[in-house]
Amino acid sequence: MSAPDITAADLKVFENSGITDHSTILLGAGASITSGLPDWNTLAVSLLLRSNAVKQEEVAELLLNHQDPMIVVESAKVESGESWDVLLKECLYADSVPVAELIPSALHRAVVGHFLAKPDKTSLVTLNFDAILELALENELEGAIKVESITSGAQTEKIDATQVIEVHHLHGIITPDYANDVILTFTDFAQLIEQDDSWQVKYLHQAVQKGALIIAGTSYRDPDLRQWLFKALQEKPKGHSAFVLLARQAFNLTKERFHQIKPALSSQWRAIGLVPVFVNDHTDTAQIIRELRHANSEGYKSPDERCKEIWDFHQTHFHKKQYLYVAQLSEQAFYLKEIFDTTQIDLSLWISNGDGKLVKLASMGRIYNNVDVLKVVETGHDSEWIAGQALGSDDTLLVDLEENITRRWNSVVAVPVSTEHPELPPITNAVITIGLPLSIKEALPVLGYITEPGLAV
Incomplete structure (x- = not known):
């Protein structure tokens, strides 16, 4: 995730929003598309x-x-x-990806982490037909607590979330084995909207009564959701807010264009009762949710502030870190040359400067004299640089390069690197890039042996 893009101002909007009382997280298709399901x-x-x-x-x-x-x-x-x-x-x-191989996305995992931190003060609801959120819960709980999919107003008989965890599906559920209460066609939506007392209306009304509502990964174009929320928000208590997390990636716009339309986007969402929170990449949404349970704590520092501290540390200790990282990269290169059976390989370490840019801090076989000569590139899903894309995707990227007579490498592997914090969520603030003389197809059989290098700070 592109954690360096998330500022204190982004998280300040959650103050006094009812989120400490209770949070209901509503997931849309954006969570499941990145797991391999169709849009x-x-x-x-x-x-x-x-x-x-x-x-x-x-x-x-x-x-x-x-x-x-x-x-x-x-x-x-x-x-x-x-x-x-x-x-x-x-x-x-x-x-899509075979069901057995579906992997919960970063957003699924972030929501599960938020829920498990305060299960008695968190509710889970989704517009998605799949049960990947339930899978993410089951993976984390390892069978310790039963997870149930709810597609009607009936709730399981339970005392609290330590007995049964409910995931409410507003539009029904489809698994490889069955389909229940599916809302998909115009007729389905029209019939549901006619019901003024549908369980979905009641559920969302209760959600905003209890605390904050957070909508993530949805375009908000479902007509029933719009009507339900319009009704629910009319009667929400003062101090309870509903948020919609909007990623620039979903709009397919450049950073400059997105900045230009932000005022209009903000006005339109606030006009219908929702507080917009703007991020660059889909995975930023996951990081926002990870930060929520910490954002109101004393002494809290936002992801971009933590990234800037790490970058400042590296500037202060630039020469010492140069020699250390170059040695580590060279050692790793020796190991990788054996794995890939090649005499040529190139490793570089990129690190965020906490200001929306990624800096090529160290490369094997090279010692830079000062910070001013380092390469600086844009970050995000649409960065021209593979390292910048990897920072914004939270996934290892495998890319074949276009043929070029002057290019030494046929492919690049970019591995995001997380930095841990003793009290706050980890942040992905660095990337290791590996230049290979092989194509990705040729390298793929052994790529699984690569271990993620740690960033020693």
Whole structure:
């Protein structure tokens, strides 16, 4: 995650918001897409094709681009008839990562961490059909507590979250084995919106009564969610807030363009009763949620402040750290040359300066004389540099480079590096890049042996 982008001002908005009383976290599709499941348009196209409502993918895309997608999908439901549930299961999972290999995203894991820190003061709710959030909980709990998916107003009989953990699915659930209470087509939404006393309305009303509501990973285009929240927010107590976390990545805009539209975005969200929190990358949202339970504590320092402290330390001890890191990189290179069976390899360490930039602090075989000569690049999902992209993705990136007569390397592996803190969440503030003379396909069989180098501060 691009932790250096998250400032004290970003987190200050959560003060006096009811979050210390209770927090309800509502997840949208953005959480599951990064785990390998299809987004709405991809799912809709698959439904149209597999139901034979249309025969060609371009026709399906044309329909979706020029009509309300929820109405378009009605044709798939009609064509599938009694096989609708079967079609839903096939389309959600068949073309994605095998279910057994689905891995909870950084956002799923962050939400689980927030919940487990204060299970009696946290509620979990999702718009997603999948049960990846439940999987993330089960992975963490290792069977110690039962996790249940709730798709109706009925709740399990429990005293507290130490007995059963509930994940409420506002739009139903689809697993490889069954589909329950699915809300997907225009008819589904219209019928649900007609119900003034639906369990979803009651649930969200209770959420804002108890404390803060945090919406993450959703475009907020579902008509029922808009209506439910409009009703719920009209009666929220003073001092309780509802937040929507908005990532620049979801808008597919440059940093400059995103900055230009922020005032309008802020006005429109506040006008409908939600407090917008702007971040750059999807994984920033996960870091925000990790920080929430610490942000009001005495002496708290935001991720960008922690990153700046680490960078200042490296500037103060620049020469000492240069020799140390170059030695460590050279040692690691010797190990990797044996693994990849090559005589050529290049390792570099990049570190955030806490001001939206990534600095190439050390490279094997080179000693820099001062900070001013170091390469500085942009960070984020759309950075021109692979190291900058890795910092913003929280994932190891494997990239084949374009052919270039002057280039020595055919591929680059970029590994994000986290720095631990004794009291606060870890922050990803550095990246190791590995230049290889091999293609990713050639290197892939042995890439699993690479261990993440630690950043010794």
